[in-house]
Amino acid sequence: MLATHLFSAGRASDRGASCSASSLLSSTMSRAVAFAVCILLLCGGSQAFAAGKKDALVPNAVPPEGTYSGEDVKQPIEFPHNIHADVNKINCMYCHTYARRSKVAGIPPTGKCMGCHSVIATDKPRIKKLTEYWEKHEPPPWKKVHDVPDFVHFTHEKHLRRFVFDNKGMKVENVSEVCAFCHGEVKKMVVAKKVKPLNMGFCRRCHEANNGPHDCWKCHK
């Protein structure tokens, strides 16, 4: 059922590309269709240009297109991303500290949570539950929400370098806009949910729009 879900979401978001291909296969090779395809591509290009304008929150970047309707994931503690990242304006990389250094963003160490929550909001039920884990010397058994297959090597560090640290005009405090490329507006969510398809078409179109590498082995090692 999940696979079907993925399939329909991916197709719905990429109707333009797949339709143009199928119409080409089923109809004659008329010059008119070829012209239409060119127009379509040009339109896409102009959209990309508009998105990459200098005064955007993420300059020099074309956010990848695509949506996905993920499942609600039940976590051991209902972690409110909105309170942390939106209300209190905590930078994503403060907790997901490994994202800028490593392939994986990492789940924050429990010690990091307790750094604040040994004094902040200690009476709240979620924090009490967190403290119980901490006192048992056990990290909460978080459930993975975003994943790619084992044959795909995605690295957070290189993407952050391209869109944040080596991106002229980009402010680090706006990093959540870059995270949102693939994770959606997590700062508006309570428990994170998958809202982007994270499939190869999604990645490829972003690489094309943002001049990312096109070699197969960059991702498939």
Add this chain to the structure above:
Amino acid sequence: MGLKNINRRGFLKLMGWGGVGATVAGCDMPSTVTLEEGKETVTSYLMPEEYAIPGIGVWYSSTCRQCPAGCGLHSRVREGRVLKLEGNPDSPVNQGRLCQMGQSGLQGHYNPDRVRSPKVRKDGKLVDITWTEAMDLLDQHVGASSGLDGTRFAWVTDSVSGHQAMLMDNLMSSLDSANLFIHEVVNSEVSQAVNREILGDATPRLMIEKAHAILSIGNDFLGTGDSPVHASTEYAEFRSSPRGVLAVAEPKMSLTGANADLWMAIRPGTEGVFALSVANVLATKHKVAVDMLPPSIQDAIMRRNLNEDARLTGISGNHVIRVAKWLSSNLGQSLVVAGGTAEGQVNGYQNGVAAMILNVMLGNIGKTIVASHEFPFPQLAHRSGGTGGLLDFVKAIDDGGLDVAFFSGANPVYTAPLALGLKDKLASVPFKVAFAQFDDETSQLADLVLPILSPMEDWGTIVPKVQGEHAVISMQQPVMEPLYPDTRGLGDILLDLLKKHDSAAYGSYENYYAYLSQAFASFPADMAADGKAVSWNDALAKGVIAVKSGEKSLVSKLQSVSVQLPEENTEFPLTLLPTPRLGLWDGRHANIPWLQEAPDQISKVVWDSWAEIHPNLAKQLEVETGDAVKITSAQGAIEVKVYVFKGVHPDAIAVPLGQGHKGYGRYADGLGVNPLEILDTTAVEETSELALYSTRVKVEKVRNKDTLVMMGDHDVQMGRKMVSTVTPAVFELTGGEA
């Protein structure tokens, strides 16, 4: 333009666009791998070390325990899991290299057939118990108040060294027992006996890199020698400019033989004759002095007849002359090494002596064969063993019987020839304890099975079998947390047993780690070769400590040589060669799929046993590759598929070691045969070692062609000229020299 009247250009355009469309659409297809949201748990760190970053590996130094060589390791650990092993460049043993057995140590560590909790035999079956119950049981049988008579206790182990060996010795002393039996099937015990007798040093250093010509008589130093990676590293230097020349005489082509410039198939048991034949040509044709040899040996050399020797050994006189020419051109810069199939004969000791005569004549002693380092801590030194340890163990059962037997590292029920009757004899030992990472043929017969940590989870100090430039102590440290909470280190168990006997001496050590770190602190401050102080952390980070060692010198005490030939045997005309290889080794790695999958270096067969048979013998038996034959000795029979191959003497049949397990886990069981089962129990004369390569057999065809799975299907180039070749006639004239 419809599809019916499409022209070539239109077709290509269509295909081009169609291809792009299909690709783009395909990228949005769901993956064949189902990615489930919210199903997989991700465990975060509680309080990570600063250097631990998920996704980025941290390298830890340790020591490889896959064979007795003791190579230094670098282990890559990520997210608390060891993922890759490589050689430690700081170890003079392997200098950064690591063989396939070392690389595949991971599959031993992560093997799903690991023993996960202590087990005791109840009503004939092994059932789980707690460690407290297990240690109480041990205490009842070997504790201070057990009343155990030390002569009725025995411990069978693989090679040991370092503090583990010292604790074992201490426990044996506490029990007043001398029955510590070290058992290795792949060993060099006969060579060591020859070296000890003639040179006064059992393990002299062979300076392969300094030699310009090497003659190996049965010694597969690159594949199954005392330290294959060390030898391979030196061999690379030997082959660099000026390129050294290698000749190998052996009854079955080994990895070393496959690298030789001249490979000679020798009739098993005639290796000593061949060595003396070479000595004869050296003395008579090249006038190499023999006056340093005792008259009896000079006489034995001079009595050799080239043509007669060629008939006996199967090696032509021309080849003997060529080998003698290479050796005589490199006096003091040559090396003759015997071992393996040469020393596993009934006359193996004398074969070794004959080879050593060549070294003495060629002036190699002190040049390419030099004294080993005088290791400053003899109690920690490497203790090697052979099949003699197994025979001694069986004798101990036969002589007075045993009450308690311990097994660690060794699997004697698998490695003992059936003729020894070990399985039945073990039934008379009432309490057998197996310290085991995996269930194996021996632990299946045990009364108590204690699951031990893998080498990647445990502490230790190892003194390598072959030392390189410096004498070293190699450190072993846990590179990750134990996979299974109910496993314990052998050192920890030993320490607990010793505490029961001498709490004053051992009671203060909380565990083996505490013992090791304390022992380390008690080393002399100036023990390092460079004179600098070594801290515990430095030693762990670097992985090896080069220690100051004393100087030794070699003597040359040749007295006599006697090369008796094997007796003719018309009923069993062939000699069985149960050959080890770098991979499954003596069978201990048969439960590692990577090593089962790695093709044999010579036959390229995977996941199976085979019998290498010379084409002439195959013709006589009317068999082809893939046919099954029955190999029968006086002790029993095995059935195995044939691999017809020119690299084996027509009088020999070679069956690799390692397969034929019955109780060694899901990857090992049910594959191939174990040739050790049908060996005779004859010993090498003048030693207590089994003559592993002297069992006589007969062969008969039992089945027609079956599948023998191997990489590639032929051993010729099929005209592709991948390697330039010359005809045999040209080679005979030039010896392969330009």
